[in-house]
Amino acid sequence: MPRYQVPRYSPSPKHEVELPARRLYTFRTFLQDRLPYIITFYMALFFAMLVLTLDLQHGRSLPSISSLLYTALLATVIILGWIAWDYARQRLYYRQVAEMIAADKPTALSIMRVRDGATREQLAVQQLLEKQHKAFADELADYRRQREQHLHFTNQWVHHMKTPVSVIDLLLQQAAEQQDAENDNQAIRSSMQEELERIYRGLEMMLHTARLDQFRMDVRIDRVSLLPLVRETINRHKKACIRSSIFPRVEGQDVLVETDAKWLSFLLGQFITNAIKYSKDKPGSKTLRFTVSSLPDGGCSLSLTDEGIGIAEHDLPRVFDPFFTGENGRLVEESTGMGLYLAREVCSRLGHDLAIESELGVGTTITIYFYNSAVHQGLFV
Structure with missing residues (x-):
């Protein structure tokens, strides 16, 4: 069988929890994201020390005003250069985020367009947005599927309930026309009982279908x-x-x-x-x-x-x-x-x-x- x-x-x-994702947030990766900042600082420090060393080699006990100004100008150029480079590499990411925030109702397309993160933190945000969007889309699809099933079943249930109601109405009309025929009335009553049982079963199924969504609230072990x-x-x-x-x-x-x-x-x-x-x-x-x-x-x-x-x-x-x-x-x-x-x-x-x-x-x-x-x-x- x-x-x-x-x-x-x-x-x-x-x-x-995905282990690769957990490893993304370590002190090492934190330093890697800030490596350009560290390099820029030490470059500025190196040039400042170089200028001061040259002054000392010329027999000066203290650096001159011009040397200090030159050091400050050199550090400023290095910092501005670094800021310009950093802005250039992150500009597209910030623009995509700004477009998504400016939208009244961010769509799936606008969320998925945030894909040009430069740092590991920005890449992590991208992954978070993608996973959140996928979870929301799955939940929405599941809700729509349940709604379609419920609507389909409701329509089907109404269709099935119309049949016994129509039969009962017809039987009542026959009973009114055949009041003197006891055997016929007995058969009509039996048929009405059968149709009422069909209505009861349909109502019971509809009730339990509605309760299934709140099963936790309606169960006792x-x-x-x-x-x-x-x-x-x-x-x-x-x-x-x-x-x-x-x-x-x-x-x-x-x-x-x-x-x-x-x-x-x-x-x-x-x-x-x-x-x-x-x-x-x-x-x-x-x-x-x-x-x-x-x-x-x-x-x-x-x-x-x-x-x-x-x-x-x-x-x-x-x-x-x-x-x-x-x-x-x-x-x-x-x-x-x-x-x-x-x-x-x-x-x-x-x-x-x-x-x-x-x-x-x-x-x-x-x-x-x-x-x-x-x-x-x-x-x-």
């Missing part, structure tokens, strides 16, 4: 008894299971896991909803098996195995991507492509691993791996 596992969540360090939570979640979906001739079965011994009960219940609800969605059209009775197993390192796993239509092998690596529905999405109108994506995001934040196995036409198995030592790795990142 083809299998795909979500890569283990490993938070990246927030503060990366406890030691949760696994089997009672599984049975409670099954009971919330028992009517839908009965309508689709799906019979849940729970196997294994109860264990305690470190997780958030509310978010784990949401995950199980998504998996049960998917099992119902992709199994209800198969004839006959189907089994939805929940299996709790121990792991060699002390953790445990919870597997959900359905007998639905399965997933094509080439679709497995993409089933956790947002809005991806694959071949099944063309067969089942309710597919949004967000359920497994949300499951992956929640599992990564809770420190759980998630894997999926499927065989086309046979069924699908989704497994959550609980590692109590890793539950906090992804929570506060």
Whole structure:
């Protein structure tokens, strides 16, 4: 059976220090940047001493006024020459910085134009600007991607919610026309119940999608008894299971896991909803098996195995991507492509691993791996 596992969540360090960059700020490099100043000082000092030495060789006990003026003039020429040279080599850098500061809203082009630093300090500022711009651009691109995903999902969610609302309206009209037919009214009530459940599932997914951005504010880690939570979640979906001739079965011994009960219940609800969605059209009775197993390192796993239509092998690596529905999405109108994506995001934040196995036409198995030592790795990142 083809299998795909979500890569283990490993938070990246927030503060990366590059050793070459650290070595840039040493006393040696500080002196190297000021080497022209030192050379200029000693040149002026050398010429001053040379003039004084010549005066002493002519038998004078003190230097003459003309010698002192000549020394001062020579030192001034050297300093002015040095200043002119230093300004010439740094002029382009200062001009680029001035243009960037003068701009009301510095663009990426203006920031990237600051590229002609002459000293190591100026080169370091260039690197800082480039890294800051890259970090800002990455953050902005990530924000835009999330906004596009959210907008796409909102539009898709509204579209899916319009269908059950329209169906309920049609059923109410039929009920008004057939008030004396008890059997017809019973069927209408059953259909209305099914549509209301679809609305509830859609609202729940929308709510949890909105909460995912503020996950840290809406999580509480406890030691949760696994089997009672599984049975409670099954009971919330028992009517839908009965309508689709799906019979849940729970196997294994109860264990305690470190997780958030509310978010784990949401995950199980998504998996049960998917099992119902992709199994209800198969004839006959189907089994939805929940299996709790121990792991060699002390953790445990919870597997959900359905007998639905399965997933094509080439679709497995993409089933956790947002809005991806694959071949099944063309067969089942309710597919949004967000359920497994949300499951992956929640599992990564809770420190759980998630894997999926499927065989086309046979069924699908989704497994959550609980590692109590890793539950906090992804929570506060």
